[in-house]
Amino acid sequence: MGPWTVLTVAGELDVVGGPDLRQYIMTATQAGSSHLVLDLTGVDFIDSFGLGVLVGALKRTRLAGGDVRLVIPEPRIRRVLEVCDLDRVFHIVETVGSATGDAPPGENP
């Protein structure tokens, strides 16, 4: 697994669920994890609030020399990121294995 910390996220990443995710990420980064894999396989819905939380996580981890990778197998969820060009900002993969197994951390796309 290397240095990656995998956070499993489920539910709806909107104005209600987004703040919970922000807190979850904050707890992980405060505990020293700066290389995060956010497994969004169980996410049913995302809107701009959820996207904002993801961008905040990326900013926060990069400041600490880390990175965020997203696991999004569902095209419906991936499309929302694509519409905002965030597929060019985040490293997005379809399985947790491919998020933690390949390139060494610090190698941003």
Add this chain to the structure above:
Amino acid sequence: MTDSPFPVGHVVLEIPARTELVSLVRLVVASAAEIGPDMAIERVEDLRVAVSEATTNAIEAQVESGSQARIGIRCAVSADEVVVRIHDEGGGFDPDGLRALPDPGSPERLEYESGLGVHLMRALADETEISSTPSGTDVRLVVYSSKRSPTR
């Protein structure tokens, strides 16, 4: 309501400005859209996100302004499109005053933790009209049943 020549159904919701109700609005509008005979499933998804953005903005505007008015969501489903109108009595905003998104490769892009909502609405709905004054905002979203607007 004369949005559509052959309406399949009209659904009207009035909600207090509480963020917990955004998921209910998404559910009701998406369920109403599915009544449309030719509504492609991915168009329902586009509608779900666009409506979520507009409703969240409406609620936040009213919470900010302290208005106790109820937020109105009117949905008209016809064979070829869904029209959703969202009305709030919040403080309004300038929809044309939003900054353009920086290039995804630029570090500045990470400053965009918010402000993507209107961008998403415009990208996912086939028509987006926003009329906003200091006493309220009306958003009209139209999603066609089959044609999907280009992603970029």
